[in-house]
Amino acid sequence: MSDFLLELRSEEIPARMQAGARSELEKLFRREMGAAGVSVDDVTTYSTPRRLALIARGLPDATEAVSEEAKGPPVGAPDQAVDGFCRKTGVAREDLEVREVKGRETFFAVKNIPGRATKDLLAEAIPVIIADFSWPKSMRWGEASLSTESLRWVRPLSGIVALLGDDVVECEVHGVTSGAVTLGHRFHHSGDITIGNADDYAMKLRAGHVIVDHEERAALIRDGARKVAAEAGLSLVDDEGLVIENAGLTEWPVPLLGRFDEDFLDVPPEVIQLTARVNQKYFVCMKSSPSRDGEGDRDREENRLANAFICTANIEAEDGGAAIVDGNRKVLAARLSDARFFWELDQKTPLREHARKLERITFHEKLGTVADKVDRVAKLAAWLTSDARAPNGDHNLARQAAELSKADLVTEMVGEFPELQGLMGGYYVEKEGLPREVSDAIRDHYKPIGQDDEVPTAPLTVAVSLADKLDNLFSFFNIDILPTGSKDPFALRRAALGYLRLVQANGLELSLEQAAQAWGGIGRAKLGTRVAEFLSDRLAVQMREEGVRHDYIAASRDWKGQTDGRTDRIEARARALADFLDTENGANLLAGYKRAANILKKEDWHGIEGEIARTGEEDPLAIVDDPDLKAVVDAKMTERHARELSYTPEPAEKALIDALDKAEPEASRAIASEDFEAAMSALAGLRAPIDAFFEEVTVNDPNEDKRAARLDLLARFRAAVHNVADFSKIEG
Structure with a gap:
């Protein structure tokens, strides 16, 4: 066993590229060694401005001889098939072996591959590693650079140290031959440094005023x-x-x-x-x-x-x-x-005058100028603090802060340091004597930018930040520019994450349908629904990282027949659902629900949903908000039950009816007050009755009245569960 040292010396490697270069060197080295059959365990990489180094510990001195075999066509197969098999395996036809497989003679190609010295394998691998190395930017140099086929490297390659144990691994790359000699510090050391092996590499370079680690x-x-x-x-x-x-x-x-x-x-x-x-x-x-x-x-x-x-x-x-x-x-x-x-x-120029220059800057060709965006943000910020009260605040100050929020983009300071956008606007309005909450809102309205960024809590700042992010989402969704795959040129996913974190940190209840109408006028509710769907997808990603299953999010997204326009409500319902299904009652109720749903699907039975559909109402859950419609449906169901229950229900059947009579109003009241934990608790009371029902009652009874009544009862059970969450979206 021997240790291997490889140092690739060049002109200055940019600092920003060094971490990636260390990873790339190890990846390529492991790839080449793995392809050659050499096991590699302990690998360490180093970098300095002038060198990239790798030390691999405990490499075998040689690979073991191996025998490889491949099964071919049967004896008697067409010559074309046999010849093709020989070409594929690299074995001559006369060297094929014949073995019996399931009573039929079959050709086999057997190749005995002798072991090779690791030193020889490394000599072949080093030029490949260098040639395949991927840099963010690279260059060609010297006379060879006249050809596009010449070597590319981050900077001109000037030296290679390659040692296996105490022996030099001889190779040549682009006119540079390997050896055991390197250079020390550019100013503190003159002359060559001869490396004995991997163990004295760092020590000898330290003596030459180079810290390789x-x-x-x-x-x-x-x-x-x-x-x-x-x-x-x-x-x-x-x-x-x-x-x-x-x-x-x-x-x-x-x-x-x-x-x-x-x-x-x-x-x-x-x-x-x-x-x-x-x-x-x-x-x-x-x-x-x-x-x-x-x-x-x-x-x-x-x-x-x-x-x-x-x-x-x-x-x-x-x-x-x-x-x-x-x-x-x-x-x-x-x-x-x-x-x-x-x-x-x-x-020397008031920030409001700077803001007028925004009229000359295009935000997007289909969305007007930055000044147009500022107008939309100001309108939305004022609505958030007044009508929506999410957050509650002074709508006049919110509008003022929003109107000045982008003005520093045209200042000299932000032109020099774009990273200071927002921050400088806050400083400038503070110098002008505007209220502190206005300067804070301008300074922090871009926040939160990343997952670890601070989330604003000051009402005015929250309003302007929400308005800015919602305007981005509404604007680009309105012109059908959405993120696709890994492409998100207008950072809409980041805007969505910022919106979610603001809502979560500040406990806001905000309807996106209403926000969309405040942004673009009556008739924009569907735009709000589209954005709500996108935000719920991002919420699912966020919560999945916290351990909440994606199907729990999916089961919590629907509200009154469409994607909920309030992400806070989706999140609360999903968390309550996750807690509930983690209990024995929840798991067993889910099993009972799926059994009921499968029976109803097989029988194509709609129950109460069918009755609601006959009223002409497209949205089954609209009865929650429509007393007249609910009265009609209740009357129809009362009439049907009175007519159909012409028999005495079995005890388990009666127990489920009683449990639904109790659970349905409890769950409805809890849902109306958005107490999802209480709604789940109400459902828990159905667990034992539905288990007993399936254990003791025959649903598809030969008596048609009993069969219809029991299918209706299961449909009623399904509807009660759906009123809390869409259990059909839950996997398992």
Whole structure:
């Protein structure tokens, strides 16, 4: 058994590509070894800006000899079939073996494959791995680059180290031959470094001022940045993404703290942090200053951004990094000067005047300008806080916040840093003296953006955020632009998730049919239903990730014959259904329901649903809201039962009738008050009677009156269950 080391050295590999490259290298190595019959267990990959490395532990010295056989056509088959079998297996006809299979002589191809040295297999695999390597972006170089068939790599490939144990695995790729020699740090080490084997690779490179383990470099940056901040009496603003990026930019990381002009702190802290992070890859720090909290003599710590930054050098400088820090300070000062210029320039124009420029920006060719979108959002936000009261709030302030919500898109600052949209609008209206709740609504109306993002709870912010997301959904559904497969160019799934999280976190009850009519006028209820179906699909995905089965969601979606326009109601019903079916009563009731439904389907019996249909009402559950219709149906059913029950019902039959008489009104009252747990509890009372009914009563009695009455009773049982949830959608 031997350990294998592979190092692919090149010019600088972009930091953002290194994690993917490590995964790709391991994947391709395992693929090639698996195809060659070599078992691979322990694989470790490393990356630095100048190299990509892999160490595989415990590879066998050679593969074992194996014998492969394949069954062919019977003896006497046409020559064409036999010759084709020989070509497929690579065995000459005279080498075929003949064996008896089920009394018939049959050809077999047997191939004895000798074992091969792992070293030879690796020599063949390395060029294939390099040639098949997938990079987000790659290049050709040198004279060979004149041909499109030449090797592509992220940057020019300059060296290959390939060692199995202490031996070099000899191969050649694009004029680069493998060996045991690599290079150390670009500035701290000169000359070659000869690697003996996989065990001394990291050690010898460390002696050459290269830390090959990316995780170790990240820890040095993370801990070192915190240390230099603490030494200056500051606290580091944690940024794990920046830690990983700096680890990908350095081979010998050294965090250094510098200072910038305190006057720049007049610029919003998010702008300073983004300027330092995006343009220069710097960390920022916070300082703490005591201030009275107004309650007794207690002090509280109010954290504020400090005029400090931390850069990550790639060398240990003789002057302790003073020159490096000074150079970085000058570059950062220039960037912050630009940011301060934008900040001051934007404030010279009121945000409402900025908003007028939105008339020149197309939102979508079929949906008008961004200004048109703002008008729709403002109208919907005002409706949400007034008529819908979801959430309850000041509709005038909601309209004002919505009207200004997109104005910062045309400011200089957001033009430079699109990530600050919304945030800068909040700052600008605050500077103009508008109410704090308006600035907060503008700042946070894009939230929540992702699954882990903060969910707003301030009423005004919730209203504008809901209106913005609903406008996206209504607008694109109205012109039939929907997500398909993995394609969602207008982020409608994200808008749906944001809507659901806002509704859930704030306990809102909002009808999408009513919202659609408030958005687009009378006649838009069907648009609301379409969006409700889409949202319920997203809700199903969300709840499935929490462990709630998809069929429970499907069983909870219908309300009065169509997809429920309130996702909060779907969710509450699905959770209650999941809890109920997890009990013995629930599981047994489901079994009884399915048995009843199967009998009714086989007999094509509609029961009460048929009576309702004869009233001309298309929606069977509309009787819940129509007293006159309900009276007609009740009268018909009373008349039928009085006529058909011309016999004395059996005890189990009478028990089910009594249980339904009790459960139906209880469940209906619970459903009307949207107490789905109570509705499920009412259904639980039907479990024992329906079990006994099937155990003791013959449904298809020879007596037609008894048969009809009992089928009606099962239809009544089915309707009672359906009034709570559509059990026909439940699997199992």
